[in-house]
Amino acid sequence: MIYLTRSVKGREREVNHDCAAAVCDGDRGLFLIVDGTTKPGSCELAQALVQGVIDAYRAHIERGAEDFDHSQVEQLLRIILKDLHHQLFATLTGTASYLVAVVSNGKLTVAYEGDCSCGIAGSGGAIEWFTSPHCRANWKQDRSHIEIAQDPARNQVTRSLRPNRLPDPFFVHQPAPAGARFICATDGFWAELTEEQQAAALNAPSDVIASASDDVTWIDVTV
Template sequence: MKYHTRSVKGRAREANHDCAGAVCEGDIGLFVIADGTSKPGSGQLAECFVQGVLAACQVHLSQKTAEAGHDAVELVLRRVLAELHPVLFASQTGSMCYLVGVVAHGKLTLAYEGDCSCGVVAPTGSIAWVTAPHCLANWMRDRSHRELAQDPARNRVTRCLKAGRTPAPEFVYQRLSTSERLVFVTDGFWAELTDAQQISLLEAPDCEFGVVDDDVTWIDVRL
């Protein structure tokens, strides 16, 4: 399992509010991506969240648990998020969207709130998204990412991590082939970049591209 991650600050803020991290050990891959909102402290919150999830999952997510399947992994992620929440907001402010993905033994388990997304990358570079963004523009949960990108209401997220609200992630499960390629992204990637720009960055992740308003962050994973 190999991965590449990159985060580029957008024009709208003085600091990057995105954060991403990953750990691969044996047959288990853990991938975390977070997107802080415009509320004060949200960028720092995203960074602390990623660090906290990576550290906690390495303690709780064993090889035996991963082999047990989606239900066992979901229990671990629920526990990690519930225990991390009061620790985070004891010292942090703001709010954020997040997505946590666990890849193990041909299975992908996703936990997310907000508009961070995960997709399967085809050999052509096109992306089939497997998560539905939690935003006002997608209240019926029937619109594609490209359709949502054109609707200003996509910026009003309907679920996120914040103080005073217990984490309530949506879970998605996906079977994977041995040659699968995945991408974990913030909405700056899927909504503000064109399909052609997305494909170009997956082909050459360190290349230059026209900076957009939002921060753009992604993790490219090859099994």
């Protein structure tokens, strides 16, 4: 697997509240993208969640846990997120949208709460998003990312990692054959960049991104 991560602080942000990481081991890949809110402590929460999931997933696999099919990955991620919730909020505050993507045995399993998204990228960089953001602008879960991006209510997230509720992620399954390319991104990427700007960012990831007020973060993965 080949991957690239990039995170750019938004022009209206003092600190980048996004966090992304990836770990690959043979034909297994673990990809995480988290968007901390403006609530106090959210930046630290995002960073701790990313590292916590990586460490816990690795530990479970080393102890013999299996992730060959979607149901096994779902069960494993539910356990990890529930355990981390108790650990993280024992000392941290804040809230965050999160998305965890696992590639294993030719399958992609995505767990998420909030407005981070995952999609399949075509050869030219056009993205077909297959996760539906959890926000007021999409309360029926029936709108496209382009429609949601134009609605100010998209900034009101309806599901997230938060101290007063145990994680309850939505799961989405996709095949992940060799050569498949998928993108994990925060809403700064899919909502504040036009489709043309998104494709340009994927095709030239080192170029300057100056148009977004929000933090822009993505992971570009080719299986």
